[in-house]
Amino acid sequence: MGYDISYHAIGKDEISQWYFKPLKLAQKGDFESIAQIAREAGVDEFYVEKYADGFRSALQYGTQGIFNKTHGFHIAVAQGYFREYFYTRGTAFSFLAKQSFKFKPYISDWHEVLPAEFLAEFSGEIHNEIVENYCCGAYLGADNVQKLLRDYEADGEIKEAIDGFYAQNLPVFLKALNLARELEVGLLEATEVVEPNPIDLNRSESFSNLFNCDTQGALIYAEIAAQQIGEAIGCIKAVGGVRMVRENFTLRSANATGGGSAME
Numbered sequence: 001m002g003y004d005i006s007y008h009a010i011g012k013d014e015i016s017q018w019y020f021k022p023l024k025l026a027q028k029g030d031f032e033s034i035a036q037i038a039r040e041a042g043v044d045e046f047y048v049e050k051y052a053d054g055f056r057s058a059l060q061y062g063t064q065g066i067f068n069k070t071h072g073f074h075i076a077v078a079q080g081y082f083r084e085y086f087y088t089r090g091t092a093f094s095f096l097a098k099q100s101f102k103f104k105p106y107i108s109d110w111h112e113v114l115p116a117e118f119l120a121e122f123s124g125e126i127h128n129e130i131v132e133n134y135c136c137g138a139y140l141g142a143d144n145v146q147k148l149l150r151d152y153e154a155d156g157e158i159k160e161a162i163d164g165f166y167a168q169n170l171p172v173f174l175k176a177l178n179l180a181r182e183l184e185v186g187l188l189e190a191t192e193v194v195e196p197n198p199i200d201l202n203r204s205e206s207f208s209n210l211f212n213c214d215t216q217g218a219l220i221y222a223e224i225a226a227q228q229i230g231e232a233i234g235c236i237k238a239v240g241g242v243r244m245v246r247e248n249f250t251l252r253s254a255n256a257t258g259g260g261s262a263m264e
Contacts, residue, residue, distance in 0.1 A: 007172075088172050130191055196221055
């Protein structure tokens with residue numbers, strides 16, 4: 001299974017405002033106040049209810065387990081109700097950082113991002129990278145977003161590495177970075193918040209607001225998938241054609257050499 005990567009522009013304060021504050025309200029059973037947070041931000045009423053209902057699941061996360069697969073994933077989902085987010089198939093910043101250590105300094109330590117009260121209670125694992133499907137990964141703080149774009153625009157080895165890694169997904173990643181820079185917030189990566197169906201994009205799914213997902217990345221994914229399917233069909237036809245030629249050739253050989261009356 002591959003990774004459906006999404007990028008979410010969200011600030012440190014917004015992580016608290018959109019996730020940890022509502023989580024406390026959910027612990028008190030005050031889901032109406034959670035809904036009000038979304039309403040005041042202009043979220044459509046359908047997604048207001050979906051946003052608030054999501055915290056019923058968040059109550060089950062507790063203070064153990066893997067942060068990235070529970071609270072962290074939900075932070076990315078929450079962001080998608082309030083702001084545009086971006087999809088790139090398979091290209092996570094933490095994967096790039098594994099390939100080239102020069103990118104690790106751009107990744108913020110979650111222990112310096114999350115509220116102190118949460119960290120005091122949470123005893124589970126916290127990773128600064130994607131560890132599996134359905135989780136969050138690296139978080140680039142606002143300062144690191146600014147620095148990464150400055151270094152990229154300097155047109156050196158950082159740009160070369162990013163261009164090579166993101167390839168066809170580069171325009172989408174740059175849109176995500178530039179939005180975060182414009183808003184002076186950080187950028188969070190996650191997996192499977194949104195799951196495009198490359199065969200029929202109308203059947204794509206999201207744990208958040210699907211309509212807030214920028215469409216360019218999904219269109220790129222669909223185009224590549226269609227190309228790969230076309231190539232596979234071409235290969236199947238080619239293999240079938242070769243088999244037919246071989247079968248006909250074998251048949252002709254048998255007719256020419258086997259028990260023919262003209263030779264007798």
